[in-house]
Amino acid sequence: RKEVEQDPGPFNVPEGATVAFNCTYSNSASQSFFWYRQDCRKEPKLLMSVYSSGNEDGRFTAQLNRASQYISLLIRDSKLSDSATYLCVVNTDKLIFGTGTRLQVFP
């Protein structure tokens, strides 16, 4: 079983849609949690950290449920520029990445 599991997608959504990504992790000792964004053939870039209280950054909302070992990312009002792969990441003294969920936003 992978340490971090994500639905690989792709998710194809129209502009303006709301889309949600989920992931689960297996190591209950994980210390911190992140969503990274990766564009095609580029390096991953930190999108946002994820806290148990939930946190929001503009159109993006991240949520962590430690009891269920579940992390989510909600994107509201999708833009064409949101098309990318979204990587769920947990920190167990090193970052462990999921396989990523590919998002394609179409006009």
Add this chain to the structure above:
Amino acid sequence: DTGVSQDPRHKITKRGQNVTFRCDPISEHNRLYWYRQTLGQGPEFLTYFQNEAQLEKSRLLSDRFSAERPKGSFSTLEIQRTEQGDSAMYLCASSLAGDSFEGYTFGSGTRLTVV
């Protein structure tokens, strides 16, 4: 120093040749990580250093792979006797030890193609 630098950006090599990649981390970061990413997968952890000490190596890091960080600054990753299965993007990242809530900054990667 504006980020993590990796060199070269691309490398094409024949099977059986040795290759070496370099990573220059953000100067104040004492931790340096190597990851490998293949198509359709997330980055997979290979190894990391704190200063010059190599603290952990993944099972993915076979005997043909060696990494060094001799003075606690830049690092090199060498692959000996390359195989086609080594074709991947090799990513370097850096961070401050103990700063577990900040994530890592990645370099642009070295894309290796073994022919």
